[in-house]
Amino acid sequence: MIEIKHRQSGVILLKVDAPSLRGFKTQSAKLAGGDFTGADLTGVRLPYADLRQCKFDNAILRGADLRYADMAGASFRNADLSEANLLEADMVGCELQHAKLVKAKLAYCRLTGSDLSHADLSHCDLMSADMRASFKNAILTDAKLQGANLTGTVLIGANLVNANMTGATIQGVQLFGAKLDGAINALGKPFPANRAGPPRRRAWWKFWDS
Numbered sequence: 001m002i003e004i005k006h007r008q009s010g011v012i013l014l015k016v017d018a019p020s021l022r023g024f025k026t027q028s029a030k031l032a033g034g035d036f037t038g039a040d041l042t043g044v045r046l047p048y049a050d051l052r053q054c055k056f057d058n059a060i061l062r063g064a065d066l067r068y069a070d071m072a073g074a075s076f077r078n079a080d081l082s083e084a085n086l087l088e089a090d091m092v093g094c095e096l097q098h099a100k101l102v103k104a105k106l107a108y109c110r111l112t113g114s115d116l117s118h119a120d121l122s123h124c125d126l127m128s129a130d131m132r133a134s135f136k137n138a139i140l141t142d143a144k145l146q147g148a149n150l151t152g153t154v155l156i157g158a159n160l161v162n163a164n165m166t167g168a169t170i171q172g173v174q175l176f177g178a179k180l181d182g183a184i185n186a187l188g189k190p191f192p193a194n195r196a197g198p199p200r201r202r203a204w205w206k207f208w209d210s
Helices: 204-208
Strands: 002-005 012-016
Touching: none
Parallel strands: none
Antiparallel strands: 002 012
16 A cells, blocks of 8 residues: 655545556646655656645656646656656746656746756757756756747756757856757757857967967
8 A cells, every 4th residue: 555645744645555656547636745755656647736845856757647737846856757748747946956857758848946957858858848947067968949948047067969949048048068069059050169168268478479
């Protein structure tokens, strides 16, 4: 028997007569505040679920169906969300540090104010997503960022090799130290060499060279 309790009150939110939650299916579940720390949620189907303020730290959510779920304020530190479907999910203010989201589907997802520092989003679909969040030192190689909102997004030290930002909104985006080899900018063109690196300064004695 698996019991999921509220992370603060201890109230039982869910009981499942099974050895694990792998492949668990339900729709529009009301599980706000639930503690799923370290749980194996591989392949769960929770579309439209209320998962606000839930704790998924170190949980396994590979291939999970979380489309349209409300996960505002939830914590996913070190969680594995590889190949998860998060289409149009509300992930405002989430903690996703060091989370694994390889090949995850995050199109139209709202990530405003979330922290994805050191997260792995390689080959991730973030098309038209609201990415006004921190992706400091995150991995976004081969990520699809077409049409995404990157206004003020922190991408300091991020790996954006071969990422595609065509049509993205990039006002105020912070790219210092980011790796942009093969990346495509908002205009659909390759980023110029050394675009994100520190400015080059000419040695003082060079000014007198002819």
